[in-house]
Amino acid sequence: MPRTIYDSTKGIYSTRGSGFTIQSTIGIQSNSFFGGCTPDAAPDTNNSDASNISVADYRTNLSTGGSQTRTLPDGTSVGQQKQLFMAVDGGGNLDITLSSPISAALDIIRMTNIGDTADLIWTGSAWRILALYNSAGGNITTPTVS
Numbered sequence: 001m002p003r004t005i006y007d008s009t010k011g012i013y014s015t016r017g018s019g020f021t022i023q024s025t026i027g028i029q030s031n032s033f034f035g036g037c038t039p040d041a042a043p044d045t046n047n048s049d050a051s052n053i054s055v056a057d058y059r060t061n062l063s064t065g066g067s068q069t070r071t072l073p074d075g076t077s078v079g080q081q082k083q084l085f086m087a088v089d090g091g092g093n094l095d096i097t098l099s100s101p102i103s104a105a106l107d108i109i110r111m112t113n114i115g116d117t118a119d120l121i122w123t124g125s126a127w128r129i130l131a132l133y134n135s136a137g138g139n140i141t142t143p144t145v146s
Contacts, residue, residue: 043085046070053096059083062111067092073099075122082127084109085135086116086143102126108146116143 003017044054047063053072054060058081062070072082084096094111096118101107106129109118115136120127134140 045087047088053084055080055082059085061085061087062094062096063088063090064092064094065090068094070094070096071099072096072120072127075124075127078122078124080122081130082120082122084111084118084120086111086114089114098127100126102128106145109143110146111143113140113142115140118143 002014004014004020006012043059043061044057045061046053049068053070096109098107115134117133117135119131120129132143
């Protein structure tokens with residue numbers, strides 16, 4: 001079976017070998033739909049104040065021991081999804097700074113309760129917040145963004 005290659009300058013062509021390769025940056029375009037996927041993998045855990053959150057895993061369970069901060073570095077590929085989940089609340093707020101937010105007015109996500117969840121997607125240049133909610137339910141109105 002020949003190897004099929006897509007190149008943004010050459011188009012689709014075949015060569016010796018097997019598989020399919022994309023030799024181009026494919027991004028989210030204006031007025032288009034991107035159907036991402038949710039990986040089926042164990043979540044990462046982060047309980048270190050003033051640390052970077054890993055972007056290697058889809059979901060990160062966060063724990064605090066009082067008021068703390070974290071930073072979410074840039075994503076690694078267009079369409080990458082990230083879920084942040086407050087698993088343990090040791091009292092106080094957890095402020096997560098997005099290293100590259102879609103807007104300077106949306107660069108800090110504040111989590112204050114167990115179950116606070118933020119779903120994000122990497123556009124190639126910024127994190128876009130898809131949803132903020134609390135999976136514990138009730139009248140909890142967090143997380144918030146500022």
